[in-house]
Amino acid sequence: MPELPEVETIRRGLDNQIAGLRIKSVQVKKARLVKGSVKKFIAVLTGNVFLKFNRRGKLLIAALKSGQFLLIHLKMTGQLIYQHGRQLIAGGHSFVGMDWRLPNRHTHIIFSFRNGSRLFFNDLRQFGYMKIVSKIELEKELKKFGIEPLTAGFSLKNFVEIFANKKTSAKALLMNQKFIAGLGNIYADEVCFYAKVKPSRRVPSLTEGEIKKLYQGCRVILAKAVKARGTTFSDYVDADGRQGGFIKFLKVYGRKGEKCRRCRRGVIVKIKQGGRGTHFCPQCQQ
Template sequence: MPELPEVETIRRQLNSVLVGRVIRRVEVFTKKSIEGNAQDLVGWEVERVFRKSKIIEIYFLGKERVVIVHLKMTGQLVFDNGEDRVVGGHPTADWVGKLPSKHTRVIIEFMDGSKLFFNDMRRFGWMKIVEKEKYEKELRKAVPDVVDKEFSCEYLEGVFEKSKKSVKLVLMDQDKIGGVGNIYANDALYLAKVMPDRRASSLTKGELKRLWSAVRFVIGEGIKYGGASAANYVDSKGLGGTYQDHFLVYKKDGQECSVCGGKIRKMRIGGRGSFYCPRCQK
């Protein structure tokens, strides 16, 4: 599943290629993948592409409705102008293969023939055409993303002090903090020297402060490297991000800790693989 840095990366790329493009045609292959009348979009000009948590938001010039996209597990967006591609989301052969494929759910075609493909193997992802005002007031999540200025150390403290759950689970709870998935939670806890199974409310002020800045740091690194993706699609065409080359502990079980030389271990927390250094993390 793409995490915030991956979604932010595709958001930036789409913003650089979609702004000013006018929709000529919308083809829907899978009805449940898009909510709202897709044909209404014909003639609309893209004004700007935004993001809130893991939702990509496409705004249109002078329109009262906005298109929102959630990629969920296997969704991907591919913009193809006939020569180059901008890709994001779940890395599969469709990033580089012929499109449409059997996973293509929606195609938005622009006046110059360029196309935006929404592919989704398992069909949990969605596109929705929603009223802008209602969306901004009611649906756009009120919790801050870790990259927002509202995500202060005090905010994190407030979330943690009320919780009996493990620090890693609370960090990844999207109803409280937006944008920290498994990869970045593991790396942030390692950097902050906090064991992932510690009870969230047990963190000292110093640990909280370290974790708060570690979370922002690793998410920033993720965005800097364009997110993480499967290496084979990165190598072949230069597509996708390279944060996987910069993982600190994620998927490094059995390898040496770069700080103390000890062995990175793995445990499961809430069903997810959790990687840690038993010597460095307390």
């Protein structure tokens, strides 16, 4: 679930809540969720301090006092829930009927802090992971990511360059983390709608104007989604315990069968593209 706006929202919440806290203990209930040696993972984290939470694309990066880093990827269904006393502060995937008593059956890793608070890493599908890396390894990881939207480096010129000599579809390119970091299935569909471009359009067929619109779409939609604290499905809550408000701004995602909110003529269709549900208006997207 979490794409750039949701991960950024979680990052801010964690940075507010647990940056500066010393880790009293770490419990790994499912080794699958830890990449590398679990023994080392526990040894490094126990007694360590979370200094700062950063983000690259959809990857969370916690700087540790020891000089190492904890990488956290939530993939589709990961959640980070911080519990302090009776207060629950959560972020990530959620679903109707989930068990808010913690830990629950999807809790795989638990961090305990000295003040009695705890951070739970839950993941229904167990695709997510945590991993300890050195500074050098971190830099190697970060090289895999393309341009970061919502930063100064995200210029039209750089964006246009990405589209040169590509043969794939507009949506596949937008979602490729190697070129643009942070867009996933929801926001890629929304950006294509904004630009009036069918997600399946081949990149070589795109006009200059359409590429510019796609660029603007990335900026406008991601900025707005971050401001709304991400997109909420069912009872997802963000890292400050509030619901993400972007769902009401979605124009095509999850709106199959609805009349197009822009042209008022087309009906939103959902097709399968690259194995993903893809939504667009056949009337106003070319």
